[in-house]
Amino acid sequence: MQGLKDRLKELLTDGTVARVVGWKKGDMPYNPEPAVFTSVDEMDDFVYDGFCGANLSKMMIEATKLEGKTAVCLKPCDTYSFNQLIREHRVNRDNAYIVAVGCRGKLDIEKIKKDAKGITEISGTELDGADEITVKTIYGDKTVNYSDVLLNRCHVCKGKDHMISDEVWGESKDTADQERFAEIEKIEAMSPEERFEFFKKELSKCIRCNACRNVCPACSCRKCIFDNTKFDAQQKANVVSFEERMFHIIRAFHVAGRCTDCGECSRVCPEGIPLHLFNRKFIKDIDKFYGEFQAGKDPEAQCPLTDFTFEDIEPGERG
Amino acid sequence: MTKQEIEKKVELIKEISGCDPYKCMKCGKCSGSCPSFNEMDVKPHQFASYIINGDIESLVGSQSLWKCLTCLACIERCPRNVQPGKLIDAARQLVERERGGDHLLADDIPELIDDDVPQQLLVSAYRRYRR
Amino acid sequence: MKYSYYPGCTLKNKAADLDLYARKCAEILGFELEEINEWQCCGGVYPLGSDEIATKLSSVRALNDAKEHGQDLVTLCSACHHVLKRVNDDMKNVSDISDRANNYLALDEPYRGETKVLHFLEVLRDVIGFDELAKKVTNPLTGKKIGAYYGCLVLRPGKILEFDDPENPKIMEDFIRALGAEPVVFPYRNECCGAYTSLKEGGISQERTKLIFDSSNGFGADMLITACPLCMYNLNKSEADSKIPVYYFTELLAEALGAKEGNS
């Protein structure tokens, strides 16, 4: 990490970039937060470890509007989102300096907390760290396998290659060890009643905090239709029940064909709703009906929803 | 053959050959290309119609099954991708897969060979003429 | 350069020349043919039914063996070339056949058509290059007028074999030119010799080979070359008045490279 930090400082010092978008230490050992660094001094708080799951590409929408270049640390899976944003003209590529950081999968603190209460310190989560991480708690030390406490999304990793970069820092690892669509297939195999109950149960947990929307790189509209024009705090209060009832399905459709499956929505949901199940279902359908498509892989590729062939299947057919 | 049997065989021919006889526009290029045309009783350009019309009995009983050289000229040249050579091969498969449909018996072979016969010929002929 | 080599049944018996000269020439040209262990007969004909798996397995084993050695697979016999390339195409592009064959074989890693199959002539054309070959010729066959008889199996189906233009091939003519001889193009060079029907009924192949000789002879060829033992047999059995000698292409290659005397 020190190497990365030094390199970023160098970029700031030599004037290559005016600011760095990265992560800074959080108030706990496991919650670093996205941050913008504009000076070498601020960079002391910079951190990059196994808890830096946040996809920073969305921050570049605003950052690349600013004067001077912005360096951004992107993990392999984040680069898909960044590419998609380029395709949609949302970021200014010329104003971005992409430091493609290595990734060996990101950690799910909830999984660690299961066996370790009262955490005071966690070590060994760096990119070049060991296969085991050490968790210090007020009840004593514990060790866990790095690979046992990965975020769910890392088990269906899209690969270790960055889709776009200006320079690469560190090695990456493809952590996929599960079938990407296994979860979806499991749900598809249920009866309609079971499916309905499943989703009803999950969606009922929603508190409309908008975390999923705010973190989603595809959900970056300048002005969201779910926000009304009311002033201030009232903004988030929904006046129309329709929007509230249909929020998640509308949001999933909104990002269909554009979602890179980065999994941030599920990661940030405070209620633990597996929101990626919607997006991934669309991805699965698109792959099956219209040929494999990975949003953000090829910035030139046509989005399947704004494309067609004369032989497309009819609605209601099952491919 | 009953209607069901015919339908079943038509399906089987389509499946084995992987060809769609309905694509045939009856241009005759297959027959214009076939080196074995004169030997055949049912001609290559007729294969598709025999299948479409369900006259499987005549087709599987035809000498053409054993006269096709599998030179693939009709397959290469067919403008409609019907590939008559594959259709007649499928019909041949149909016969050979039935008991006693073999066109060549092992016992016949010693009489048929000479010193120069390459192994390839024996293998091919055996493969072509029997299951 | 090392290639996996699939000789096939006939090259070990009636067409031993085809095999022998090929190996010798390969050595001179700087590549090695490493025979696959315990290869099995390719079956001579491509299995016709889309539902036939068992008859394709021997080819898959050979292909997989080459894959495991990380080598391209070279073959000489037209029939082997035909069968191996087509089975390989099935393994690559026809998921049903590929899945079933893999289920049966239970290889360590499924075989999905990774191996590249090359005809010996393709190695000469695409790897060595006919220009380079011409430079290695020590005994040019100057003055010889040679007709290239391709037959069917080496060319068709063109889309899968991707050997040369199935209607107007050039590879063997270019080969003849490289050896210092003059190629004679004749329209029957890609027409069938009568194939395996000669076993039961010689009539067809007599008729076909007569056309082939009439045409090649008519256009001025004094000999034919072929890559196929079956064509060789049928042409040799011909009773046509216009008959001219027929050689395996490797024999002429060996002659031109000066590798023939020592062995014949």
Add this chain to the structure above:
Amino acid sequence: MQRIGVFVCHCGTNIAATVDVKKVVELVRFEPGVVFADDYMYMCSEAGQEKIGEAIKEHGLTGLVICSCSPRMHEKTFRACAEKAGLNPYMVEIANIREQCSWIHKDREEATEKAVILARAAIAKVNLNAPLQEGESPVTKRALVIGGGIAGIQTALDIADAGYQVDIVEREPSIGGRMSQFDKTFPTLDCASCILTPKMVEVNQHPNITLYTYSEVEGVSGYVGNFDVQIRKKARSVDMAACTGCGECQAKCPLGKSGKIPSEFDRGLRGRSAIYMPFAQAVPAVPVIDRENCTYFKTGKCGICAKICPSKAVNYEQEDEIVTVKYGAIVVATGFDIINLDKYGEYAYNESPDVITSIELERLMNASGPTGGHLERMSDHKQPKDIVFIQCVGSRCDDERGKPYCSKVCCMYTAKHAMLIKDHWPDTNITVFYIDVRTPGKNFDEFYRRAVEQYHVNYVKGQVGKVIPQPDGSLMVQAVDMLDNKQIMKKTDMVVLAAAIEPNKGVRKIATMLTASIDNNDFLTEAHAKLRPVESPTAGIFLSGMAQGPKDIPETVSQAGAAAVKVVGLLAKDKLKTNPCTAKCDPMFCNGCSTCANVCPYGAITYEDQLVRGPGVNETRRVAVVNNALCQGCGACTTSCPSGAMDLQGFSNRQITTEVDSICR
């Protein structure tokens, strides 16, 4: 708040028999916004319309709902009626209570209930209607025709005769196109140049026509009525004004006799000089220098043409010139070529000089052609005694070698060729191998029958498998006679291939520049296959000739005329009225993502950096802009827009949603 008037029509008994009209009036009277409701026997009648007009004035109505027949029937009527009374015509909505209610339901209560619901939906919608103004855009009174073959020539002449300026851009050094290569034309056997040359001259002399030969369209921007087109005038190396067309230069060009440069016009059957006119009747009669082959341009030596030119017209220094011209309409008449036959090795086209294409045969039979009109074999210059014609070479093919469609003209020109040959050399034996003989058209089948009955041309049903050159120089044709069920081995002297027709290679590039759609075979697509066959879906783009699909000369000329009329109809207008129900982008919401432009079939959406001001926003950013002259109002952009910035006027998101709500109330 709107002041809405609702008018319920009885339509005699058509509506009133099933729908309780009075009850509908009573039930909608208290809907939000409604200030007036009435019924009448025939709303569309003069009296009915007057009633509406009076109500508008009397009650100060701002919106109308007419419950009557289908809007497809009388929407225009009622809109005009509203306009007459001073109300914006787009403040009218129709509730279709006849076709979609009274005529299909028997139960009076049910029908009445449904009529009320439909009326309420329309009322809810009108509440959200906004007055729309039909836009106007000016029209540049000049047309561009791309391609100077018979299609382009005829279109240009018709437009020019109607009094409008028209320019022709032709890639080749001369206009004339394929037709100028032909010998005779079916079904009347007129000489092609006799009927074409006068037209070419007319084009050249017409005061309203400007010719850009040896030129190509380089770029197109703008929209219907207002296109800006960049035309590249390739350097001719000859001063057009000075040249008298005497032909001295090409006669003296040292490369002329060498035969090294194949003549494109004669399909390579003879050579041409480096400075050349493609053919004697070329228009303009000014040669060009083929710089790729010219010795002077390759080595700096020679220069004979410049030396001997009596009018000093040769100019080696000339450079390409790009001009930009404004047009109101563009006609695509880029024509056709025949497919490359390299992949059809079985027909020995590349192996034998005596296997030729039909266009080559046209040149061989043409008095101005390489043989002076004497039909001879290219191999030994002997006159063929036996000729075989092969039809459908590459047409009706399902593989990548050929084309899936019928080329349409081959059956007729083959009959023509056969008869012409028989006329000149009656003892020639002619066989035509066909799959089907297709001769629909006036006097067409009679023409073909004449070939059989009068000239005894032998038509054989069956395709040729292979053409086999023989050592003695003849050709063996191996084919089948499907009617006799016999394989044929036919010895012949010459084989003529009816190669499939394909659109000219450059058309894809041109279509892209014009945003005109193109089909899988690279033919231009019509706006409607039946009803708008000479228009592209892109407004202001018209189609003429083979560029749209295979067709013969009579059909091409009629289509050319039709395209010209469409162009004239457009140019005759001073202003174009534009449909006001167009898409509209709200820059506050627009992300500038380009999704909408991807789905727009009309190329109506562009992007520009705009200053956007609003609550908390004050910045310049990329937003979508809809060109109202191009937008046809399909709404594809609105549904594809991820941010909800695009909306369709007249069918807005809110309007449709409120209709849904109202129906589901």
Add this chain to the structure above:
Amino acid sequence: MSMNEEKTEFRPLIVAFCCNWCSYAGADLAGSSRLSYPADVKIIRVPCSGRVNPMFILRAFERGADGVIICGCHPGDCHYSTGNYYARRRMTLLFSMLDYMGVENGRTRVEWCSAAEGVKFSNTMNEFCEKIKSLGKSVRLGDLRCKD
């Protein structure tokens, strides 16, 4: 709303989106041919099937519709050349998603219907009504929400 309280038979509420050029004209033809279909079907005119935003469909269900059908020009015949192709993809994905969420298959449908197909229009509507009747009142979509 109901003006006939005695009727106990389930009367579904069906919203049909019809494109202006083909299906709406097809519906008119059904009308002028007096080919009946249930009054439960209420047609909303849109310029093109490509104009139908999935939101409209969800909105209809949320507001109590029991079935939604979208009618457009046959593929290849779109007045705007391509609108129905986009609609086809969009609806394919939406329907698949609804099915995935456990909403009864069959409450949504797409039908291509030309201006000449009055018979088809009427038959389609009859069939669709029967289907919706057999499914009964739609509860799931209206209920698919975050919170009550």
